[in-house]
Amino acid sequence: MIRMIDLHCHILPGVDDGSPDMGTSIGLAKVAVEQGITHMLLTPHHMDGDYLNHKADVIAKTTAFQEELDRNQVRLTVFPGQEVHITGELMQAIDRDDILFADESNRYLILELPHNEVPEYTSKLLFALQARGITPVLVHPERNQGFMQDPDKLYDFVAQGCLTQLTASSYVGVFGQHVQKFTEQIIDAGLGSVFASDAHNFKGRNFKMAQAFEKLSKAKGERFTEIYQENAKSIINGDDVILGEIHHVHDKKKRKKLWGLF
Numbered sequence: 330m331i332r333m334i335d336l337h338c339h340i341l342p343g344v345d346d347g348s349p350d351m352g353t354s355i356g357l358a359k360v361a362v363e364q365g366i367t368h369m370l371l372t373p374h375h376m377d378g379d380y381l382n383h384k385a386d387v388i389a390k391t392t393a394f395q396e397e398l399d400r401n402q403v404r405l406t407v408f409p410g411q412e413v414h415i416t417g418e419l420m421q422a423i424d425r426d427d428i429l430f431a432d433e434s435n436r437y438l439i440l441e442l443p444h445n446e447v448p449e450y451t452s453k454l455l456f457a458l459q460a461r462g463i464t465p466v467l468v469h470p471e472r473n474q475g476f477m478q479d480p481d482k483l484y485d486f487v488a489q490g491c492l493t494q495l496t497a498s499s500y501v502g503v504f505g506q507h508v509q510k511f512t513e514q515i516i517d518a519g520l521g522s523v524f525a526s527d528a529h530n531f532k533g534r535n536f537k538m539a540q541a542f543e544k545l546s547k548a549k550g551e552r553f554t555e556i557y558q559e560n561a562k563s564i565i566n567g568d569d570v571i572l573g574e575i576h577h578v579h580d581k582k583k584r585k586k587l588w589g590l591f
């Protein structure tokens with residue numbers, strides 16, 4: 330079985346629209362372990378208009394969850410994180426030390442855009458983060474309507490140095506054919522960096538990591554799959570990710586062909 334790291338999930342109990350209680354969280358953690366997941370970044374929603382999960386609270390709750398996992402002999406290591414929603418207040422939140430990065434060196438930021446659009450100020454904010462040495466990891470671009478309508482926007486952010494986290498369940502069809510196809514196109518265009526589960530519950534939004542990696546190795550080969558797995562580890566460790574073999578930024582003509590626009 331492949332050993333996997335999950336960078337994005339909502340199984341910290343009682344903090345957002347994911348797991349409602351500790352019992353459910355332990356059950357979900359067991360499913361993750363069965364999938365082959367050994368390490369997990371817990372990423373409750375933060376500053377998305379519905380949920381605030383402050384850094385100090387997430388750290389305390391993650392420690393309590395780890396204790397409960399250990400007590401139940403679930404062999405999973407969890408780390409505190411946040412799924413940070415893009416907002417004009419992000420910089421102040423970073424300055425206030427209320428943001429959890431994917432790694433302890435504060436290099437990789439798990440960042441969510443609204444589902445229905447790519448806000449005008451996104452590029453500017455991404456540049457401002459990068460100017461501080463932060464690499465944004467854009468989560469589930471394959472489910473964003475703005476990117477679907479204009480995939481070149483995603484190309485531009487990747488060319489600018491952002492990473493992208495594709496959702497395992499999107500790739501295996503949980504969100505329908507359209508999202509599945511767009512996930513495949515992003516991977517084929519060399520604009521994906523890593524898979525994560527974004528798991529919320531037992532049905533529907535579950536892990537699907539093993540299925541996604543199996544599909545990826547059939548479609549793109551073992552080496553490509555290994556790179557996606559190594560990238561998850563590099564992000565959580567704050568190390569450089571491998572971009573060369575998977576993240577090729579094409580010239581404009583080729584790019585249009587990739588998206589099937591002509």
Ligand SMILES: [Fe+2]
Nearest residue numbers: 337339412527
């Ligand atoms: Fe999420």
